[in-house]
Amino acid sequence: MADWVRGDANAKVTLVEYSDFQCPACAAYYPLVKKLEEKFGSQMSFTYRHFPLSQIHKNAELAAMAAEAAGLQGKFWEMHDMLFENQTAWSNNYNAKKVFIGYAEKLVLNTDQFENDLDRKDLRDKIAANYKEGVSIGINGTPSFFVNGVKITNPKSYEEFEKIISEKLAQ
Template sequence: MAEEENLTKKEKRELRRQERNVESDRRQKMRVYKRVMVWAVAVFVVAGSIFGIFWLLGSPGGERVFVGAVLQDDQIKGNSDAGTTIIEYSDFQCQACAAYYPIIKRLAEEYGDSAIFVYRHFPLRQIHPNAELAAQASESAARQGKFWEMHDMLFENQQIWSNQRNPEETFIGYASAIGLDVEKFKSDLASEEVENKVDRDYNSAISAGINATPTFIFNGEKIQTPRTYEQFRTLIEQSVGSDR
C-alpha cells in the first residue's frame, strides 16, 4: 500500500482497472472450469448407468455358446414351443445356485406359457463332493416323473445333506417323502443310464467353456447373471415381448 500512495490518480485508476481485469479473468476461468466439471460428471454418470444396466441384466450381445439343442430327456418347465429359452447349468450343492432357486422357480411359474426353462447338471466335483450324487438322485426321481419335486427337495434341504459324508440314505428318505417307489429309485440311482445323463450335461458345459455355477444361457448366449428377480424378469420380459 505504501507504493500505491506514491502513484498519481491516473496510475491508481489504471492499477484498479488491471486488478478488476485479473479478477474478471479468474472468475471466467472458474465458470468454465465448473461447466467442464459438470459435463464430465454427467457423462460419467450416464456411462456408468449404461454399463451398470448391461452388467446387471446381461449384455444383449453376450457370448454366444453352443450347448446343444433342448432334448427330449432334458429337464424342462414351461412351453417347449416358446421362442425364449433359459438353460441353467447348476449344482445342487452350490450355495449360489440355492440362492437362485426361488428366483428361477418364481419366473418359471410366471412365464411358463411364454418361455422354456431347462435345468442341466454341472456338479463341481472337486469342491462339492456330494453334488454328483445329488444330480443322480434328481435324475432317478425323473424316471418316475418327479424330477422337479426332488430338485426342490434338494435345494430346500441343502444345508442338511451337503456336509454329510454319504447322503445316499438322506436322498432315499427324500424319495419316500415325495412318493417315489423307493426300490426303483435305489436301482436307478446305481444305474449307468443315470450316471451317463449327468455326465452328458456336465460335458456339454465343459465344451461350452462354462466353469462356474449357476451359469445361464439365454437364447443361446451366456449372460452375466442377473442379481435379483426384478432384473431377471426384465430380461425375460424384453425377450418375450419381442416374440409377440
C-alpha cells in the same frame, strides 16, 4: 436321454441353467427361477442341465443321480425342488444317500427302485454328458444361465432377471 424341461417347449423365451444341486449360489437362484416361471408361464420354458462341481462338492453328483432316479418315476422336478430347498441338510452329510432315500420316501417313490437307480450307468452318463457339453461351451462355474441360447451374466436380483426375460419377449 432328453433334457428336463418345464413349461412350453415352444415358448418365445428359453431359459437354460447349468447347475449343481450342492452349489450355494445355485440354491440362492432357485427361488428366483421359480418366480420367473410363475410370472412368465407359457411364454418361457426352463431347462435344467447338470453341472456337478464334484471336486469341491462331494455330494453333487449323487444329488444329480437322485434327481435323475426320481425322474425315472416321474418326479424329477419334485426332487429338484426338494434338493435345493433342503440343501443345508444334506450338502455336507457323510451319508447323503440315506437322506436322498428319505426324500424318495416323502415323494412316495418306489424306494427299492430309486436306490438301484442311483447306480445306473446311463444316468451317470447323462450327467457326465451335460457336464461335458457345459465345458465345451465355456462354462466353468455354477449357476450358468442361457436365454435363447445366449449366455448371460448372472443377474444380481430378481428384477434384473425379470427385465432380461421381458426384453426377450418384447423382441
